Amino acid sequence: MFELPWEEEGPAVPETKYGSRIYLGVLAEAETAGPTAARVYQDFVGRLRRAAPGVKDLRLELEEPAPRKEDPGVFECWATLKAVVPHDLTRDGARNHLDAWRAILRDTFQTTCHLNHGLVHHTSSRVEITRQVFPFEEEPQVEAAPAEEKPKEMIRVKVLLGGQEYEVEIPKDENLLDGVNDKGVDVKWDCKSGVCDTCQIKVLKGMENLSPVNDAEREMLGDKVDQGYRLCCQVIAHGPCEIAH
Ligand code: FES
Numbered sequence: 001m002f003e004l005p006w007e008e009e010g011p012a013v014p015e016t017k018y019g020s021r022i023y024l025g026v027l028a029e030a031e032t033a034g035p036t037a038a039r040v041y042q043d044f045v046g047r048l049r050r051a052a053p054g055v056k057d058l059r060l061e062l063e064e065p066a067p068r069k070e071d072p073g074v075f076e077c078w079a080t081l082k083a084v085v086p087h088d089l090t091r092d093g094a095r096n097h098l099d100a101w102r103a104i105l106r107d108t109f110q111t112t113c114h115l116n117h118g119l120v121h122h123t124s125s126r127v128e129i130t131r132q133v134f135p136f137e138e139e140p141q142v143e144a145a146p147a148e149e150k151p152k153e154m155i156r157v158k159v160l161l162g163g164q165e166y167e168v169e170i171p172k173d174e175n176l177l178d179g180v181n182d183k184g185v186d187v188k189w190d191c192k193s194g195v196c197d198t199c200q201i202k203v204l205k206g207m208e209n210l211s212p213v214n215d216a217e218r219e220m221l222g223d224k225v226d227q228g229y230r231l232c233c234q235v236i237a238h239g240p241c242e243i244a245h
Pocket of ligand 1: 188189190191192193194195196197198199200231232233234
């Protein structure tokens with residue numbers, strides 16, 4: 001059993017303790033699988049701490065690696081991550097702190113696997129992850145649901161992709177990449193964290209309806225942001241637009 005503790009101060013707001021099961025497939029010799037997984041998970045915890053500085057008592061427990069039956073040379077390395085998550089944790093598109101925590105966990109883990117791709121086993125262009133979030137000492141406080149859920153306002157998005165033109169309706173004020181992908185328009189992505197460039201798009205119309213360019217986009221795209229290029233995974237769509245990918 002390997003343990004990677006992490007202690008830090010959090011803000012004085014209500015909080016919930018969460019545990020997450022995380023799975024990593026590691027390509028390694030039997031005797032190095034544990035240390036390799038520990039290294040990747042350590043990297044993950046460091047990134048997580050930077051991505052969600054308000055989260056405290058991050059604690060990661062790694063189980064002994066086990067060889068995969070169907071895939072000799074690949075070791076399954078399970079870990080349980082425990083954390084105390086403040087209720088003011090936010091994330092674009094998240095309805096509450098639990099949603100935000102899920103998204104941060106997923107994106108940070110994908111980024112970590114992507115950046116450690118020499119060590120982490122891929123089954124496709126996406127890293128294989130199985131994760132479940134569950135409370136481990138108390139029930140999460142469910143935020144009061146609105147008495148009646150209003151139907152979501154939708155906006156029109158036109159996408160030029162591989163010589164084809166698609167026109168879809170996606171929910172207003174939500175992530176543009178998720179919105180078009182949910183409608184079956186396959187804008188490619190890899191990290192969803194603004195660090196890989198895979199989801200690059202050019203905005204042909206409606207830039208004024210999109211969230212402002214953020215630091216990750218500026219860093220990744222440089223001067224191209226002035227020519228209308230964006231990272232689709234970083235964009236919130238507030239109104240109609242037309243994009244090319
Ligand atoms: S998916 Fe990697 S930058 Fe958007």
